[in-house]
Amino acid sequence: MAITLSASDAPSPPLSARLSPPQIWGIALLAPYLLVFLAFVVYPVGYGLWLARHPASYVELYNDPIFARAAVNTLIFLVIGINIKMLIALFLSGFFAQQRPWIRWLSVIFILPWAVPSIPTILSVRFMLNPEWGVINQLIFKFTGDDGPNWLNDPAVALAMAIGVHIWKSLPFWTLILLTGRLAISHDLYEASDVDGANWWQKFRYITWPSMQTLYITCTLLSMIWTLGDFNSVYLLTGGGPADLTHVLSTLGIRYLRLDQLSLAMASIVCAMPFVLPLVYFMMKRLSR
């Protein structure tokens, strides 16, 4: 007790004396990132939240039918789109785990969508779907003599196409991740189950899935967080149209920004936070171990 008192009574030594040289270096080396973080994360986020402080913004947002539609679209995108994607990825990871030379070659090609930038390929799909000149309707006309549908003019179809583009782009990545998880499973387990006469479903149910379920769920959640920020798939394919019916939250925020309604843009993002933050918290607990 006496010691602690005397320690706190004594004038504290200057900061440089209390820190060892490596610690001073440590702070100096951490400083560049801290500066970036303060200037381009803390300040913008704080400023954004300050802009979104008025309840009136939320009332206006609530009364904007485009916002409600965008929220529903985002949910469809995440809940349906991501789960379809992850199920296909889980299935294909089993396919790519097969040891065949041609499957190894195919896996090299399969990664292309992930390796090339998304803009040219999204625009390529957009042209394919063009009602008059796109290759799909050209082929429909050639074989049936009928005009094909105006694909991107129907909000439901247009959103489905945007989800398709998203899946096309990110399926290889998740398949690859799940494949590494699958390859980590000991081969002995499968051999033992072969001896026991297990069929493919029993092998999946009792060997593959138990070892992969944590990874699978982590990947699904991570993909959901990232997909919330997928601006390109929707913006470059449909531009939010027809009639602003295919917006998702990320394109809507940018739409408000372009219309100079910054407080609405921030409010729409704040509205997504109750959904985003638990996912982020969960992922951080996972990754910071």
Added chain:
Amino acid sequence: MKLPTLREVGTEAKLLLIGIPVFIWTMIPIYHMFVFAISPKEDAFTGKLWPTHPTLHNFSIVFHQQHYFLRDFWIQFWNSTVIALAVGALTLFVATAAAFSISRLRVPGGRAVMNMALFTYFIPAAFLAVPMYRTMGTYGLLNTHWSLILAMVTIAAPYAIWVLKQASDKLPVELDEAATMDGATTLQLFRLVYVPLMMPSLVAVGTYAILLAWNEYLYAFLLLSKDTDITLPVALGNFLAADDSPWELLMTTGFIYALPPAAVYYAFKRYMVGGLTAGAVKS
């Protein structure tokens, strides 16, 4: 040679039944782009699987900037290159220093910084774009390349730090102790021990940052506007503004734009896959 059994043929057929659709699905948008790029203007819209008269004329038009939409092609290509390389270099600098400080020097508060960085990594980039745009205006950086470079460093750094920290946590502590015992200063430890040992991860992180910056559309489109300032993806997006866009030229430009990152990706695939999966599988 042993003839395959009926059962083996059946398995192979089932695998092909999956493999062929996967191949077609993967290739369609890329092949479509490629066919457009090598088709003469009149051929491009006939819906043929292979043009009757394949040509490289479109590439020549792009390289000689012989179209209204392409008059700044080379300067935009240059912009994309400079910005991507600057983001790569700056991210490497910022992230290596931070990872060394957190993982090796165990600086007080390092763990908190790591968590803040991870938090940034999980905030969708499109959400951060809105306040970031306004902030860049406040800083007076809007419409300069610095705005895009700094924004991309902000986005690339968290993952970079995390990957580097994971990798450097695996280096034995005895290494640092031995070097210090031999009288190495902290800076020497960083330069002569840490950086050489971390090379594979540094390559992965640098490539990651360069590709991220080269491929970025949203931030580039928000932060830059002048035709001679923008990067290639923004120029591609601008093609859409007109109804009479020359699709074959757009697809050609897109093809040229997509080649460097694809080449880099395949060249560094070894590092990329290692770095990426190390992150995702650890669960």
